[in-house]
Amino acid sequence: MTDEERKDQAAAAAKAAAAAKARAAAGEGGGAAAGGEGGGDGGDAGPVMPERYQQFLDALGKEFEGVDFAPAYNAADGFLYINVPRDRLREIALYLRDRAGLNYLRALSGVDWMDRLQVVYHLTRVEPDTRPELLVAMQVDVDRDQAVCPSLVDVWPTADFNEREVFDLFGIRFEGHPNLRRILLPDNWQGGYPLRKDFVDKRPKRQRKIRPR
Numbered sequence: 001m002t003d004e005e006r007k008d009q010a011a012a013a014a015k016a017a018a019a020a021k022a023r024a025a026a027g028e029g030g031g032a033a034a035g036g037e038g039g040g041d042g043g044d045a046g047p048v049m050p051e052r053y054q055q056f057l058d059a060l061g062k063e064f065e066g067v068d069f070a071p072a073y074n075a076a077d078g079f080l081y082i083n084v085p086r087d088r089l090r091e092i093a094l095y096l097r098d099r100a101g102l103n104y105l106r107a108l109s110g111v112d113w114m115d116r117l118q119v120v121y122h123l124t125r126v127e128p129d130t131r132p133e134l135l136v137a138m139q140v141d142v143d144r145d146q147a148v149c150p151s152l153v154d155v156w157p158t159a160d161f162n163e164r165e166v167f168d169l170f171g172i173r174f175e176g177h178p179n180l181r182r183i184l185l186p187d188n189w190q191g192g193y194p195l196r197k198d199f200v201d202k203r204p205k206r207q208r209k210i211r212p213r
Contacts, residue, residue, distance in 0.1 A: 047075035052133055056080070056100065063095060064088070079122065079135045086140050086149060093121075093138070093155045101125045102136055105156035108163060110170035112197045117142040117172055119149050123156075142172055151177040169195040 049057075050073070057071055060082075069082040084092050096102045102123040111118040121138040142149050151174035152159045163174040164183040171193040174180055182189065192199050201208060 047073055049073045049080075053080045056134060056136070057082075060095075060100075063099075064092060067092075077135070079137045081137045081139055084138045084140050086142065089138070089140055089150050090152070090155070093152050096123060096136065096138075097155055100134065100136075102134060103156075105152070105158045105162070108159055108166065110166040110172060110195060112170065112195065114197055115144070117144055117147055117170060117196075119166065119172060121152070121156075121159075147172045148175055149173070150175055151180075153177055169193055171196065 049071075053071075053073060057069070057080075060069065061067075067085065067088065069084070072081045073079075074081060102125055104124050104126040105121060106124050107120075107122040109120045109122075111120060119140045119142060121140070123134075123136045123138065124132045125134060126132070140149060147170070149172055151163055153163065153174075153176070160177075160179075161183060163177055164180060166172050167174060167177075167180055168182045168184050181187075185194075191202060194201075
């Protein structure tokens with residue numbers, strides 16, 4: 001590559017970067033910037049909320065007035081994250097399934113934030129030969145000492161084994177689950193919850209080894 005070609009390439013890159021910055025400042029891409037980290041004066045406002053998610057949030061807000069969903073769009077995985085109060089989880093879950101068309105629970109995970117536990121539900125819509133338009137993740141805070149959350153097995157059947165796993169490893173009890181029992185640890189396990197951050201494995205070292213079968 002000649003010096004002249006390098007200069008042309010650098011100029012083109014600078015022009016593209018300036019255009020992208022101008023579009024971001026003008027709010028192109030639809031909707032408002034997602035709330036969340038980096039929203040201070042002069043700081044990074046975060047990824048731009050796609051229009052389809054803004055429309056979804058507008059409808060959700062009208063249906064559940066007074067609920068602070070604190071939405072945050074994550075451009076890395078394409079999901080819109082919303083906070084859902086535990087006492088309204090079931091009615092909001094039914095709305096998302098029946099009215100928003102989110103008919104598939106792709107994943108259910110537990111999270112330990114030290115001051116609280118959290119259950120995260122990754123939802124999408126499954127239809128033949130179509131690409132999902134909405135990817136929504138519900139985040140539900142659970143008290144660390146009274147770790148109880150409503151079961152959603154009857155809403156999304158894929159919650160069945162997922163809830164059992166979170167129960168087994170985080171100690172979150174899902175009320176209404178039809179068969180809430182251990183799924184990974186031995187039935188006689190008394191050592192606490194391995195995925196909580198305060199977990200200490202008190203077994204003798206010889207018992208901690210993973211032996212090949």
